[in-house]
Amino acid sequence: MEIFDTLESEVRSYCRLFPTVFERAVGSRLFDEAGRGYIDFFSGAGTLNYGHNNPVFKERLIDYLRRDGITHSLDMATRAKRELLERFQRVILAPRGLSYKVQFPGPTGTNAVEAALKLARKVTGRSHVLYFQNAYHGMTLGALAVTGSAAKRRGAGVALLHTTPIPFEGDLGGRDTIEHLADLLANPSSGVDLPAAVIVETVQAEGGVRAASFDWLQRLAQLLRRHGILLIVDDVQAGCGRTGTFFSFEPAGITPDIVCLSKSISGFGLPMALVLLRPDLDVWAPGEHNGTFRGNNLAFVTGAAALDYWQDDAFSREILRKAALIRQRLEKMAADHPGLCGPVRGRGLIQGLHLIPDGLGAESSHAAFQRGLILEPVGPNDEVLKILPPLVIEEAELRQGLDILEDVLADVAGCDLVGPLSGDAVSSPLSPSLA
Numbered sequence: 001m002e003i004f005d006t007l008e009s010e011v012r013s014y015c016r017l018f019p020t021v022f023e024r025a026v027g028s029r030l031f032d033e034a035g036r037g038y039i040d041f042f043s044g045a046g047t048l049n050y051g052h053n054n055p056v057f058k059e060r061l062i063d064y065l066r067r068d069g070i071t072h073s074l075d076m077a078t079r080a081k082r083e084l085l086e087r088f089q090r091v092i093l094a095p096r097g098l099s100y101k102v103q104f105p106g107p108t109g110t111n112a113v114e115a116a117l118k119l120a121r122k123v124t125g126r127s128h129v130l131y132f133q134n135a136y137h138g139m140t141l142g143a144l145a146v147t148g149s150a151a152k153r154r155g156a157g158v159a160l161l162h163t164t165p166i167p168f169e170g171d172l173g174g175r176d177t178i179e180h181l182a183d184l185l186a187n188p189s190s191g192v193d194l195p196a197a198v199i200v201e202t203v204q205a206e207g208g209v210r211a212a213s214f215d216w217l218q219r220l221a222q223l224l225r226r227h228g229i230l231l232i233v234d235d236v237q238a239g240c241g242r243t244g245t246f247f248s249f250e251p252a253g254i255t256p257d258i259v260c261l262s263k264s265i266s267g268f269g270l271p272m273a274l275v276l277l278r279p280d281l282d283v284w285a286p287g288e289h290n291g292t293f294r295g296n297n298l299a300f301v302t303g304a305a306a307l308d309y310w311q312d313d314a315f316s317r318e319i320l321r322k323a324a325l326i327r328q329r330l331e332k333m334a335a336d337h338p339g340l341c342g343p344v345r346g347r348g349l350i351q352g353l354h355l356i357p358d359g360l361g362a363e364s365s366h367a368a369f370q371r372g373l374i375l376e377p378v379g380p381n382d383e384v385l386k387i388l389p390p391l392v393i394e395e396a397e398l399r400q401g402l403d404i405l406e407d408v409l410a411d412v413a414g415c416d417l418v419g420p421l422s423g424d425a426v427s428s429p430l431s432p433s434l435a
């Protein structure tokens, strides 16, 4: 690890959580240089929904490269982009009755969010945007201004303006947060300027795996429509099938004005992002939101291939079946360790186990890593273990990962832990079957 420690900036973080040098990965497993295997309950923070090196996408990519296909094209028209757009319309938009226009911003989630915020402000002529407590929308200045985490916001170095946080579902205890928002918007003395937009994650991922109810989302959409406020759904992490449907908002029966997609939209870990916008909102002037890497054609090739999974509803049903399995196992773990575990949260294949004692989320993630399982602690105090396996994970691997998690919790409970875990308590050898 020496070159990383001496040369790479202190800003790195995931390598501290998973301190090894990874070399290759297949399906739902990563392997490090020493040949140790790890089950992946992390999926590149939601980028590898279709697994590592998905063999079908890999073949299409290799074939495309062999034919000297265009790799970089800014926003010029290419065959790979046409095929992606045509398939996206045919497989995703049309069957859902959605008539969005598609914008390619720079190839990151935060860039999609920047574009969505800019567009909402331009269309409405209003500068203010509301976002939810615990939200995470990215690290560029506009996206940071709608992100809750104080630690992340501090990094901005400037005031983050023109936004106001509002409580997410459940944040006010017994008080309904949509009613609260309705009051803020109706009261001319509330101090909240009429916003251009409200941006929401249907499942707050980094914020602690908090899934909004469909009823809450419906009432949010209705309220915003009544006030002429645009609804932006940030589906960067919860979209692309993560919750069981292609878009996370589908089962709520809402149609956002603007949708942000990234992470798994390329299907292969290649950078790409999309902003979907209501056609009448497409008031951009040419080049008004720009970026050198908008034309990542390799991502278009694998992104088009990934849409094969969505030709019918078989994949959705499979995701929901695995989600039920995870949920049942997590509920059992929570019931077995009432002093350690709070409620299980989430929807589809983004599930969270709330751990009660301070610091336990990070320590349990560390312990799981040592046993050959990769998963991330999230939430304001890293108190929630986020279970985010590839959607294509084999059931046997899923069970194996859950077994490791169960062992970690049993160890932790055995330690009667209040402070940090001792490394020795969890350094049992990796299961040989993982290597």
Ligand SMILES: Cc1ncc(COP(=O)(O)O)c(C=O)c1O
Binding pocket: 045, 107, 108, 109, 110, 111, 113, 136, 137, 138, 139, 201, 205, 206, 234, 235, 236, 237, 238, 262, 263
């Ligand atoms: C909901 C959501 N929005 C935006 C982002 C930012 O995406 P990126 O890291 O690609 O900029 C993330 C990243 O985790 C996310 O989870």
